[in-house]
Amino acid sequence: MEKIIKKRFERDLIACLLLILPFGACSQSTSESNNSHQASADGEYVLMFDGQTLRGWEGDTSYWRVEDGKIIGERKATDEPLKRNTFLIWKGGQPADFDLTLQYKISDAGNSGINYRSEQLEDTPFALKGYQADIDGKNNYTGQLYEERKRTTLAYRGQVVEVPDANGGEVKNNAWTGLMVKGTLGEDAKLRAAIKANDWNTCRIVAKGNSLQHYINGVLMSEVLDNDGKNRRDAGFIGVQIHVGPPMRVEFRDMKLKILH
The missing domain is CATH 1.20.5 (Single alpha-helices involved in coiled-coils or other helix-helix interfaces)
Structure with missing residues (x-):
């Protein structure tokens, strides 16, 4: 038993x-x-765009849409002319130090840019004020550092620039006075040759502390050390732009962001 x-x-x-x-x-x-x-x-890249919707973004949908896995910004000939630049603004945060990469394609007449560490204006719809990695269809400005609604051009393509503290600086001829050009990144013709017209390009922005770098297709196009404690901004919104002017089209895809510590 x-x-x-x-x-x-x-x-x-x-x-x-x-x-x-x-x-x-x-x-x-x-x-x-x-x-x-x-x-x-x-410390890894996070996707900023889901490839299907504008979820997480804010802008005027008269000009911005998603199509075939791309964010498209377009002002058609039949549209009313823009009175001011308009932005599609990422609402996922206001990063300080980061590494941002995306692919873009822009029409011949296109003028656009990727804003970062920017302030969103309260009295103007879909407007940003701050740093911008410039891109345009004719590649006259692509790669330079422009500051929207502020100090304007801080570095032309090919320049390594130091911005001193704000002692008498002013905007003159669409550029900030008192800039110190510390070096060159190569001849403009060679840098320009690295940018593809009417095709996809990869833009990379690295912002860390007061150091700002713009790359196109892996080539460093401009570098700024911003020591202007009064005017510089250390964190803020990211957005993409449709500029006033002729009808244009710009496309973005594979947008990803890595926060740097």
Whole structure:
């Protein structure tokens, strides 16, 4: 009798363990997976655009839409002329130090840019004031650092510039006076040759402290060390622009951002 009871006990114990172990193993695996996912997300690029909607962005949908996995900004010939530049603004935060990459394609007559560390104006719809990585269809300005509604041009393509503290600086001929050109990144013709017309280009912006770098297709196009404590902005909104002027079209895709610590 004791042997029968012992066998039944062993059988019931094994059955119980078989029921418990899979759940325990599953729970452990899920926990490890979550921890691994969290670890890999730290310091990695996050997608700014879901490829299907303008969720997380704010702008005038008369000019901005999503099509075939791209954000498209377009002012058609039949549209009313723009009275001021208009932006599509990313509402996912106001990053300070970051590494931003995206791909863009722009029409011949297009004039656009990627604003960052910018202030959103309260009295003007979809307007930003701040740093801008310039892009245009004729590649006259692509790669330079322009400051929208503020100090205007801070570095032309090919320049390494230091902006001194604001002692008498002013806007003159669409550029900020008192800039100190500390070096060159190469001849303009060679830098311009690295930018593709009527095709996709990769723009990268690296902002860390008061150091600002603009790259196009992996080539450093301009670099600014902004020591102007009065006028510089250390964090703010990111946005993309449609400029006043002739009808134009600009497209963006593969937009991703990495926060730097």
